Amino acid sequence: MPTPVLQSSLRQFRRYEHLVKAGEQCDCIYRIRDGWACRYETLHDGRRQITALYLPGEYCEPHWLLSGRAELAVMALTPLSTTPLLLSEVHRPQDGGVKTMLGAILQNLERQTQWIIRLGRKNATERIVELFVDLRSRLGSDDDTVKIPLTQREIADIVGLTPVHVNRVLHRLAEQKRVFQHGRTLLATAHVSGIIRQCPSNVTEMNDEKATSDGW
Amino acid sequence: MPTPVLQSSLRQFRRYEHLVKAGEQCDCIYRIRDGWACRYETLHDGRRQITALYLPGEYCEPHWLLSGRAELAVMALTPLSTTPLLLSEVHRPQDGGVKTMLGAILQNLERQTQWIIRLGRKNATERIVELFVDLRSRLGSDDDTVKIPLTQREIADIVGLTPVHVNRVLHRLAEQKRVFQHGRTLLATAHVSGIIRQCPSNVTEMNDEKATSDGW
DNA sequence: CGCCCGGTTGACGAGCGTCAAGGTCGGTGG
DNA sequence: CCACCGACCTTGACGCTCGTCAACCGGGCG
Numbered sequence: 001m002p003t004p005v006l007q008s009s010l011r012q013f014r015r016y017e018h019l020v021k022a023g024e025q026c027d028c029i030y031r032i033r034d035g036w037a038c039r040y041e042t043l044h045d046g047r048r049q050i051t052a053l054y055l056p057g058e059y060c061e062p063h064w065l066l067s068g069r070a071e072l073a074v075m076a077l078t079p080l081s082t083t084p085l086l087l088s089e090v091h092r093p094q095d096g097g098v099k100t101m102l103g104a105i106l107q108n109l110e111r112q113t114q115w116i117i118r119l120g121r122k123n124a125t126e127r128i129v130e131l132f133v134d135l136r137s138r139l140g141s142d143d144d145t146v147k148i149p150l151t152q153r154e155i156a157d158i159v160g161l162t163p164v165h166v167n168r169v170l171h172r173l174a175e176q177k178r179v180f181q182h183g184r185t186l187l188a189t190a191h192v193s194g195i196i197r198q199c200p201s202n203v204t205e206m207n208d209e210k211a212t213s214d215g216w
Numbered sequence: 217m218p219t220p221v222l223q224s225s226l227r228q229f230r231r232y233e234h235l236v237k238a239g240e241q242c243d244c245i246y247r248i249r250d251g252w253a254c255r256y257e258t259l260h261d262g263r264r265q266i267t268a269l270y271l272p273g274e275y276c277e278p279h280w281l282l283s284g285r286a287e288l289a290v291m292a293l294t295p296l297s298t299t300p301l302l303l304s305e306v307h308r309p310q311d312g313g314v315k316t317m318l319g320a321i322l323q324n325l326e327r328q329t330q331w332i333i334r335l336g337r338k339n340a341t342e343r344i345v346e347l348f349v350d351l352r353s354r355l356g357s358d359d360d361t362v363k364i365p366l367t368q369r370e371i372a373d374i375v376g377l378t379p380v381h382v383n384r385v386l387h388r389l390a391e392q393k394r395v396f397q398h399g400r401t402l403l404a405t406a407h408v409s410g411i412i413r414q415c416p417s418n419v420t421e422m423n424d425e426k427a428t429s430d431g432w
Numbered sequence: 433c434g435c436c437c438g439g440t441t442g443a444c445g446a447g448c449g450t451c452a453a454g455g456t457c458g459g460t461g462g
Numbered sequence: 463c464c465a466c467c468g469a470c471c472t473t474g475a476c477g478c479t480c481g482t483c484a485a486c487c488g489g490g491c492g
Contacts, residue, residue, distance in 0.1 A: 041333050049336040051329045066322045072329065105321070106282050112328040113267045113288065117257050119335035120265040120376030124480070151438065160336030165480055167440065367470065381448055383472065
């Protein structure tokens with residue numbers, strides 16, 4: 001058990017450690033300081049789908065304010081540092097803490113709507129590119145490149161594909177200089193979205209050229 | 217423009233009429249009396265994805281309470297009869313109207329999470345069956361069969377498939393007596409889920425037997 | 433030093449999309 | 463009452479995406 005939870009105390013999790021397991025009661029909402037977390041479900045046959053990502057600065061599962069219960073498990077994808085906000089604390093001071101949570105809930109609702117559209121109607125390349133575009137904007141990084149601390153299996157479980165296919169798509173994106181690999185870290189460049197292209201090929205469509213496997 | 221909106225007045229829509237278009241301001245939440253509605257998005261190339269269904273008894277887009285704005289268009293899938301609830305009315309009487317809306321928002325959030333899992337990790341048959349199971353329980357019908365007033369194109373836009381493939385899956389389900397067609401109306405039986413099976417074949421897996429086209 | 437996780441790559445096939453040509457039913461106008 | 467029309471459903475042929483299986487590699491860590 002962790003230390004007694006105080007306002008603005010810290011709580012840390014190791015990689016792949018659970019913040020909550022499916023079905024547990026929740027007495028606090030975690031504000032992410034550093035690291036990434038995800039909500040996910042594992043089917044009986046082992047298939048897994050990640051249904052939400054939580055990044056630094058965001059509130060992890062703000063709707064616990066309304067339900068007090070985790071339907072799905074949440075775990076750290078990286079070493080994670082959070083400040084837990086007790087639900088009772090959020091409720092009492094009518095300083096707008098509740099309003100902040102409701103806004104966060106609304107944002108998650110819209111994010112989930114966008115993911116339904118992507119999973120239902122977009123192909124592998126579109127899904128992966130739009131994931132990276134979303135991550136870039138949420139990380140608020142105007143840098144040239146953003147670090148993406150996800151394994152290919154994790155990306156696969158977000159975008160509803162297999163790790164093998166994610167690997168092939170990433171290689172094609174790398175050929176087009178839309179992503180890079182630095183060591184084992186994935187970097188998404190400022191033109192992941194593919195808007196910037198001087199070659200005559202089409203902007204939005206993907207052609208099927210075989211990956212020439214020049215090691216990224 | 218409709219008649220001035222009064223508490224518990226009625227507002228009707230024709231099939232395929234819009235309750236709101238994308239981006240519009242919303243001053244009321246519609247409680248569905250009769251008929252079905254959906255939220256959807258159309259991509260530039262014509263692909264469409266339905267991201268929410270609203271059935272009799274449910275509140276259409278309760279999160280407008282928080283945002284006051286429709287991100288996506290909402291339209292009637294059948295002739296529709298609703299009672300609009302003014303946002304100002306919901307706010308004022310602290311009799312629990314707000315609480316009801318927050319509960320409805322929470323439920324939609326969980327429904328969307330389930331759809332992300334289905335679209336990401338389930339095959340065509342699983343998606344369609346689980347849609348029907350969901351509809352059966354939401355319609356609260358313990359009847360033998362439930363009427364599903366959706367065209368195959370609409371089902372396709374919900375489950376992220378093409379109408380042609382939906383057609384083939386429906387025929388396979390019909391062979392197994394899990395759905396029926398009465399005239400042009402689709403009926404889902406009490407054992408759509410496929411739990412009830414006396415034949416030795418597997419419960420959850422689908423076999424690929426060709427449809428023998430005996431006209432349902 | 434060896435193990436294990438994660439990434440890489442090829443061969444192959446299944447599931448689903450695309451295209452295209454009917455078919456059927458209900459509504460509508462003459 | 464009938465002819466026509468437009469949605470919607472049906473069905474076959476074909477092929478692209480993506481999944482599966484399997485082997486291998488490379489580096490970090492105990």
